[in-house]
Amino acid sequence: MQYLVSVIDDGTGRDDPEEQAAIDVFNERLKAGGNWVFAGGLGVPGTATTVDNRAGAGLITDGPFVETKEYLIGFWIIEAPDLDVALRLAGEGSRACNRKTEVRPFL
Template sequence: MSEYLIYFNQQWVGDHSEDWFRGRGPLAKAVVDEMKDAGVYVFAGGLEEDGPVYSADPTSGTVMITDGPFVETKEFLGGFAVVEVADEEAAKLWAGKLAEACGWPQEVRRFGPGPQ
């Protein structure tokens, strides 16, 4: 079994009405519940768009903690799920279900081996 990250950048969401988003919430929750029932769910969550962001930078020899993202970018992570599945095909299946429920694209990446 391998763990996969399924994620989206906030900019992929697009502009939608509050009613549209309210309608998507139960659909996304249903997919998460399905993941749990299937035994593949590890973790999932959306990130606060306007919440605090901090960066930790050790490159000066001392770790500096600062407010804000380390790199100014137009795209930032909006939310993600981690699943533990048998193979890439299963990970893509869950990404497709999440994409359909949320109404925006998702990317899939496999985690590398953990520390020994």
């Protein structure tokens, strides 16, 4: 079973080498435990472009689809047998990257 672990930023994150090192250690643990699927960091919402081509509308807009104080800044996709394991890993990830995480199952 796969889960998306979203990393939520509120602009107070540290983003220093120490934090990056903690994330690297956590990623290695995910790989060693067979829980790793994929992970990535994202640019801040200011770098976003919204594209709406429903019914061929061809609209391109600068900025995110909704402005919020908290936003997605990265994610892990993990493999876990159930939610208990997923929550424990998300907790370790949250501590490593010093940000809130949200866990959602893939359908």
